[in-house]
Amino acid sequence: MECLQSLAALRAWRCRQSRPVHFVPTMGALHDGHAQLIRRAARPLADAEPLVVVSVYVNPLQFGPAEDFERYPRSLEADQAVAAAAGAALFWAPSVAEMQPGGSEEITRLSPPASLQAVLCGRSRPGHFDGVATVVARLLALVRPQRLFLGEKDWQQLVILRRLVNDLGLPLVVESVATVREADGLACSSRNRYLTAAERRQALSLPQALAEARRRWLLEPRRPVHELVSGVQGQLQGAGLVVDYVELVWAHSLVPLPPAEPLPAGLILLAAAVHCGATRLIDHTLLMSRSPIVAIDGPAGAGKSTVTRAFARRLGLIYLDTGAMYRAVTWWVQRHGVAPDDPDAVGSLLADLDLQLSAGRDGEQLVRINGHDVTTAIRSPEVTAQVSLVAALGCVREALTAQQQAMGRRGGLVAEGRDIGTAVFPDAELKVFLTATTAERARRRALDLEQRGFAVPPLSELEHQIAERDRLDSSREVAPLRMAADAEELVTDGMTIASVIQALVDLFRQRVPEEVWPSP
Structure with a gap:
């Protein structure tokens, strides 16, 4: 671990780095909570090995006149040892003169929204969060990290700094880490x-x-x-x-x-x-009031099943593949020789339907319908060709939506399909519309068919099929495919599976803190 103090040395170090930089800003007197932040910042993400920068700067701008700036604990050598042991690559401890070269009166100041400062610590410490925002913005401009790591213990500060990053359009991710407590239960401070x-x-x-x-x-x-x-x-x-x-x-x-x-x-x-x-x-x-729900919608062939399954494993959520449920009903309709667009005939098949989902040893979702294991059969081109027709029937959507909502009553799951965020779980904590261009989805579909041993049509034909599937899904009368007003759109062209999963995790963590839903 390198130890630097000047801005010039920091700039020179930063220019030499090609790996991602993760940043943990502190005021020193490092404890187990800081060490946990550094360890988390040092974890590889999406196949990248980051370098962790830890700063120690006791910021005078965030202390009031009667507060403890002069006696605030300072222990630079001990802090260096904690940072090095936790995996930091650089320990940077600038002076007040370096951070405020013109003095406190001459520095450009930032002021977070009054609504975020009118409660909690902001009410009893006027000006405190102006000082925090001003200095953190300067630190971020100097370090230029891809990720900023903050503790959930200082929750109001976390909310304000997330807002700062968002409002300024800074190209970084804010990642929060659950409060670390000492053996007796007191939060580390x-x-x-x-x-x-x-x-x-x-x-x-x-x-x-x-x-x-x-x-x-x-x-x-x-x-x-x-x-x-x-x-x-x-x-x-x-x-x-x-x-x-x-x-x-x-x-x-x-x-x-x-x-x-x-x-x-x-x-x-x-x-x-x-x-x-x-x-x-x-x-x-x-x-x-309940465990979190994630709703992932999007058109056919966008790769929802692959990344949702991995995302669920990463966060310890139950995976609910609603598309498999509609495919299973389509297979059942075909098995009985019923027209897929005949609501009366299809509705009669739903009365005694026993549709069960379970997890296999490798994490794949297993699908059984009335005792038949149809996990592989429902992925056939024949089922794919007719599933939109079956899914458009009101009786089918009503029956399966009720079953899906019953599965999600306690939360703790991620569901993917076409209408999860708009119809099935409109109160989900996170809604994502996962999509890709038609050409990219056709390429992925061809690869999937080849891996499953099916004949692979020309890409132009697959693009036509996908476009037609989009039209049918988007124009049906019952629960048409559309992006929920409060959903995040994620276009996955050019992204690896690992980077898509990480993007989903980042979106989830913006809404669901570790203290509520710890990662496994």
């Missing part, structure tokens, strides 16, 4: 070293009160907001802590919840800040 032994025991009331509130919420999810807040406040005050705030807000927008209303569905942040002696501590818990 550089300020923990201020605590005496007695204060340390007293400070444990903070995570304990939040955990107790979460338990109460699980037992009674419709409990009013003010009851949860007052319960935490009472427990903290009973422990002798001075409460700065206890608040319930929407996790991503930080908008406060109405006090008299019960907690709504969605991702909610219950956060608190206290003074324990002279030390200010923050902590939070995240409340989510």
Whole structure:
């Protein structure tokens, strides 16, 4: 690990690098939480081996007049040892003069939206997040990383810096890492070293009160907001802590919840800040009414099944291939010699239908219909040619949508198909419209047919078939193929499977933090 202090040395180092650069900005006094950030930043992504830059800069712009800038812990040699052991390639510790060459009054400042600063720490620390945003933006401009790693413990800061990156159009991904806790449950913080032994025991009331509130919420999810807040406040005050705030807000927008209303569905942040002696501590818990759902839609041949299956394994989600369900019904219709566009005839076959999905040893989804294993048969060109006709029937979509929604009632799954985000799971945490050009989808279809042992038509014929399939899917009366208004479009031409999977993981993590759904 190299150790640098000047901007000139950093610029020279950065110009020599051809590998991706991942960045962990800190104020020093590194602890296990920082080490976890560095270890995560050092992991290979999409076949690339990154270089991790760790900065240590105690930023005067984010300290108020009565705050602890002068006594903030500084331990550069110990920090270097922690960073090196965790896998950093570069340790950069610039001076205040290097970061603010014209002084604090001359530096161009950034101010995040007032709505993100009017709650939680922003209300009691005016100007704090202006200072954070200003310096982090400068650090990012100097380091030029592909990824920025931040802890979920400082949740308001995470939300604000994600907004900064998005609003400025910075070409990087913000990746968050779950709060790391010490053995007794206290969230890792550089300020923990201020605590005496007695204060340390007293400070444990903070995570304990939040955990107790979460338990109460699980037992009674419709409990009013003010009851949860007052319960935490009472427990903290009973422990002798001075409460700065206890608040319930929407996790991503930080908008406060109405006090008299019960907690709504969605991702909610219950956060608190206290003074324990002279030390200010923050902590939070995240409340989510069910496990997350991911809806992946897109046209035929876009590669949804391949990447969705791998994405599900990567995040420990259940994989639901709804397209296989429609193919299985189509196979059943063909087996009975019924016209695929006859709603009455097809509807009569649904009455005694037993359609089961299960996972095979290699992760492939197995499909059985009325005792028949049709996993391979449903991928035949004959089924492909007629599945759009069967899927367009209202009786089929109604029956399979109800079954899919029943499967997703508890969440914790990723489903792919044509109408998942618009009809099946309109309240999914993440909706993605995965697509590719017709030519690219024809090329992939030819390769798939060849690998499965089927005859491969000319590419021009496959392109025509795919275009016709798109027309049928998009023009049907019931649940037509279209991108949901709140979906993310992902065009996969020129992308490797690994890079598509990583893009899906990044989109998922923008909406679902590790603290709610840890990666396996």
